[in-house]
Amino acid sequence: MSSMSGETLILYRNLLRAAAKFSSYNFRNYAFRRIRDDFVANKAVSDPEKLKELLTNSRNQLDILRRQGTISQMYASPELVVEKI
Template sequence: MAAAPTKDALLSLYSTTLRTSRAFSSYNFREYFVRRTKAQFREIQEESDPAKLSAFYNERVKELQVLKRGALVNQLYGGWRLVVEKDIPKGKEEVMTRSDS
């Protein structure tokens, strides 16, 4: 019987996967992998079966390695920034004004 991963191991894997997901330079990939990571870990949150937890953990570790390679390649060949990615300094939000006023 497989030993279940500890809660700390799962939390560490979750935070590492989120950090790696946020490393994508492409907005669409980044947002997709962040949403997907949160959804996957939310589904297993209440699970108590050691076999299922162990299988989930092992699968996510393998997936994390693929995600790291994908993020690296995406950073190397990242494209233009999208309009939705516009950086606004904190406290200096743009105020929309009409050009005819």
Template sequence: MAASRGKVISLYKSILKECNKFNTYNYRTYAVRRTRDAFREHKNETDPSVISKLVTKAESNLEMVKRQVLIGQMYGEGNLVIENMAKTV
């Protein structure tokens, strides 16, 4: 059974939301960019079996991002200069 459009969009938003929880600016921007690129790359996919595999992969990536965010919060670093500048502007 192929995933519904709503489920894919929900999964996309969930991954982006988790990616934005990274404390480190570089990880955060990389994860958001990779997520957007991956979903855009496959946006015209019509084969139900391929879509199902992609959704399964995205779900496992979501779980991985959640774990990485948690680890990052446990062993966090200070903000980068670019992050401090954005808060003062």
């Protein structure tokens, strides 16, 4: 992720950090995969308009992740059999 600008990199890290808060194994891993794939797919975007749109969208996703991550912790279920202790 070396090609990311400062702002993008901070957003990327914040997204991953918010995803890690999910107590649900499936949602947590989906969020990791989704965030990584999204940033890799848009790595080459240089058009400022498009970049602005992507960043705004990611910020909205970050808000959702933070809210839902908290809810996931409040109503946590036991771990799944595949999860390492």
